[in-house]
Every structure is written in C-alpha cells, then in structure tokens.
Amino acid sequence: MISYAILGITFLYAVIQILIYASRQRKPQTRDDIDERLLAALNGGDHARK
C-alpha cells in the first residue's frame, strides 16, 4: 500500500511540474524583455539611451 501511495505522490509531483512548464510555455520569456527589465532596474526606469 505504501508503494502505491509513493507512486501516487510521484504522479502528482510529475503532473504539477508538467503543468508549471506548460503554464510558463504559454507566457514565454524573451531576451528583449529580460534586457529591458535589467536596464530599467539598473537605471531607475530611464533607459531610453540606446
């Protein structure tokens, strides 16, 4: 019985992970966004000078 319980936990864990990946895949990150956020954080939102 314990082994089925552990397998159940494994199943839940795998499903949760796959759901997390899928949700992130729906809102993909881009290098441009990351760059923009980094420059905004470093320059207090003023990073128009490119």
Added chain:
Amino acid sequence: MPVNNKKPVTFRPFKTPRYAFDKLRICRRCGRYTALSEDRCGQCGRAALTAVEPHAVALAGRKLHTRLLFILLLTLGAVYFGQSLQQMVLCGAGGIVLAGLLFLTQRKVRQNENLYALNALLGRSMDSIREGLEINRQEAVSVLRENDVLAYEKLREISILLRGDRISRQRVALLHGFQLRKDMQLELEQLLLKDFEPLLAEYIGEIAKVRPELIKDRTLRYVKTYEVQILQMDKGAAILTAVAGAAVRLKRYVLLYSGMIGRYIPELPKDRFLRLSRMIASSPYEAWNGLDLKVAEVREAKYRWDPDF
C-alpha cells in the same frame, strides 16, 4: 581646450553586445558581478568569471536534473516498499514512465526554462549587480590619472549597463582631452545628457566635423534645446554651424530643424550650402518653412557668380 593640446589616442576595438546582459559576468566562486573585460575576479582573484547567460543555463539544467532525480528517487522508494514482485514491477514501471514523461517535457521547454532562470538570476541579484558595477566605476575612476584611455575604455564598457548622466559626463570629460579622428570608434547619442554641458557641446561640434553621420535626431534636439547656451560659448557659433552642416545630410532633418539650420546658412561651407541648395531645388513644393527663401538670399549674396550653382 585647443586641438593642439589634445592627446592623440587609439582605443581598443569595442563591440556593443546585442543585449546589455551579454556584457555582465559573474564570478562562479564569490558571486561578484562585473561589466569589465578582466580575466580574473577583482574580489577573489580567481579566473572563474563567466557570462550570466551560460551561468543561468547551468543553473536551469541543474534544477531540471534535480526534479528528474527526485522522481527516480520516489520511484525507488515505491519499489522498495512493494509487498509483492507484481507491486514492485508496477511501481517501477509507473515511475519510469513518469520520469520519461517529465524528461520529454523538460527537453521541449528547455529554451524557455533557460530564459526563466536568467530572468530569476538577474532579478534576485540586482543589488549585487549594482554593487559590482559601482566597484567597476570606481576602478575606472581610480586609473583616470595614470591612464585616461584605459579609464575611458572601462567607462565605455560600464555604460552598456549603467546609462545615467554620471557615467556620460565622465566619458565626455575624458573625450574632451582626446584628439578625435574619423577612424576612431566614437559615439554620441549614448553620451547626451539631460541638461546643458559645455564639454558635450564642444564634443558635438567636433563630431559634426569628424563623423557627421553620428549627428542624428536626438543630438539635433539637444542642440536645438540648448542653442542659446551654445551660442554664448567661445566657439558656439562654429559648433552650431558644424551641426547645421551635418544636418543637411538628410532631407528629413532639414525639414524638421529648418528654423535652426536657417540661422546658420550664411556660415555654412560651400559644399554643405550646395547640398542644401540642390535639396531644396529638387523638392520645391516641400514645406521648407522659409528656408528656401533664405537659401536664395545667401546664394544671391555669396555665390552669384559661382558656376556650381
């Protein structure tokens, strides 16, 4: 500063990276960030500097492997606690199927996960990044007296990430001491400040002569905003004439800044005036805002007998 007193210098080639974070490196040992192209970490002295993106990719890979290993570990546990061979085989097979499924999903989302890891790394290290860049800036300032070229090169690297007026002002002050040449890797738009700075105005004037193609919209806006202050400078009129001459390069600039260009037409060199004159002649129905009349007046007064016109 008279041109003769300026120092002839050569800068090391520099390529602006596509993304600002490409310039950022992290020490794998002590976690210090740097934007300078040094071989060893300035804090721990180890040659363990790596670009942030590969570092984030390694972190993401470790995270994905840990999750996969956790599933395999749980599977082993399930097999261990199995009360019969059938139960053990079932749990083992189930666990392997789940691990395989997760592995396939991970392979599919790997690129996106790498970028998430990069975003998270930069987000949580913001204070360390600021601290590292400030140390870089202090390093650049500390070598200023002994080696101003090196100081400029360091500030140029830092300015990829820190774009405030403080760094630009220091760079303009350093550039003021150098003899500018056409073959130099120069920049202008990145150095524009929020307020008026005479050294920057002088630099713009020099750039207008050496590399007129660097005079673009933002520079012309800056010059137009501080035209009165520039005129009050020693060689203010010469600076504005050089900028007006550079603006004549494109019809769009002539149309946008016709008022400012119009005020310096009489002083324009012949080739610049000829270009402006031909530009206006080729599009007589454009809204030149009185520039065409001024050009005609100057042409009559200065170049009446010139066969080029």
